[in-house]
């Protein structure tokens with residue numbers, strides 16, 4: 060678990076310099092890099108943009124599909140003025156694992172391709188000079204790492220991944236790299252929880268530092284007016300006439316934490332924007348500020364042409380423009396934590412998000428669907444290591460994202476095999492160990508696939524609300540048989556109703572692959588008309604069961620997957636194309652959702 064995951068800021072005590080741009084890059088198929096001294100830097104590679112996945116910049120299949128070790132290298136200057144500061148390199152994400160070297164010295168390694176980590180480079184730096192950072196990355200998949208899959212070796216000796224999941228194994232320095240100079244004594248973390256008292260609110264906080272200097276905390280409103288202050292590493296900020304953060308009606312305060320007893324020359328300052336709001340589950344309702352909400356939105360992917368899985372602010376800005384246009388209010392970070400800037404935008408736009416760890420592919424049948432095996436996933440020699448990494452990434456996810464008002468819930472798995480009795484002890488461990496990680500005690504949940512129903516799933520006691528992924532009209536009862544699909548879905552909902560469902564149910568995946576521009580009257584599968592027929596069918600069912608509190612269609616946009624006879628250059632269930640243009644279904648939802656209140 061990382062010591063600090065605070066997002067970088069620049070002020071009189073801290074600097075944040077992004078090292079984005081072109082780095083040197085090369086593959087290391089024979090894993091010879093360390094033997095050949097690559098950790099000291101190299102100039103015989105190719106130039107590679109950062110942040111970006113490396114895959115789509117190549118024109119040969121071996122490079123695009125490359126699986127194994129790869130290396131990045133670049134120089135960076137450290138001014139003499141930085142002497143006396145703590146120096147870190149913060150990697151927002153390296154997919155799926157990395158070892159960091161500075162000036163030839165190994166600094167640290169990290170496992171997990173979607174969460175940040177910081178390397179303390181203070182001991183390896185040359186001040187007033189250029190320095191060299193080298194990253195040894197690796198993108199192999201296994202059953203003991205997240206996301207789950209296998210790595211095989213073809214008869215020609217090339218390695219190849221077999222993902223147990225339906226998104227392309229884009230790899231590399233997918234997010235920004237930061238050079239940080241920090242005070243030796245500094246803020247490492249902070250927490251916030253909220254109590255609403257009529258028009259007023261209490262912001263309870265804790266601050267973690269690495270020293271004994273006193274701490275002062277203040278809260279300023281959107282106009283910069285300080286509305287509350289408090290002393291100490293734990294305390295409460297009393298806010299009169301609090302302006303609450305609401306769904307699609309956001310309001311952000313600025314929290315300022317100062318370390319040191321002289322406000323004029325603090326030892327450290329950290330600022331962040333927070334939203335005052337509460338989240339509760341009450342019966343089959345999801346409450347924000349004690350008001351029931353209904354989730355309208357999407358499963359998404361960080362996916363776009365050229366940069367692959369890299370965070371691209373241009374794409375993100377477009378996606379939010381589309382989600383606002385269509386009348387959405389929420390999304391799931393399927394199937395991995397997204398770049399922190401996504402959460403900042405969601406905070407500002409008043410979107411709710413379900414924050415998901417990459418515990419995807421924990422189901423051999425899924426692997427079978429993708430050409431894998433058919434055996435129990437929760438019974439194998441890989442489970443011990445997998446569990447260690449799984450809970451470690453849950454801990455870092457919650458540590459990183461716990462202060463975002465947009466975070467509604469934590470999704471701890473996507474479509475795991477919960478029919479298997481062997482799943483129960485694994486789920487118990489994960490839910491027990493994650494219980495107290497979130498100071499705001501937000502709901503913890505996971506998605507249930509088609510096979511995992513109220514009759515077959517063995518782990519329905521664990522989630523705080525249910526997330527259902529259902530595909531009648533596509534993976535079964537497709538085409539003219541869709542009426543059987545609707546009848547079957549209603550049968551299942553009737554069983555949930557009859558069982559006396561006592562928690563909210565949110566549909567987190569449903570839809571149909573659709574080739575943009577393909578039309579037929581009457582419809583056939585893959586046409587835009589058919590996608591609308593499927594989504595209208597789901598809408599009819601959703602409107603008939605009041606325990607259903609959300610509809611998040613799969614997917615916002617078409618996205619890249621592995622090659623296969625069920626994929627046409629990727630997954631085409633998007634409501635928008637991969638270049639973010641509307642299919643007919645976009646206008647269906649624009650009409651359906653904009654008739655409703657923004658938060659219901």
Ligand SMILES: CCC[C@@H]1NC[C@@H](O)[C@H](O)[C@H]1C(=O)O
Pocket residue numbers: 224225226394474508509528530534568613630632
């Ligand atoms: C039947 C499982 C459906 C599956 N669910 C997980 C997503 O990551 C996939 O993209 C989606 C699909 O196949 O479209």
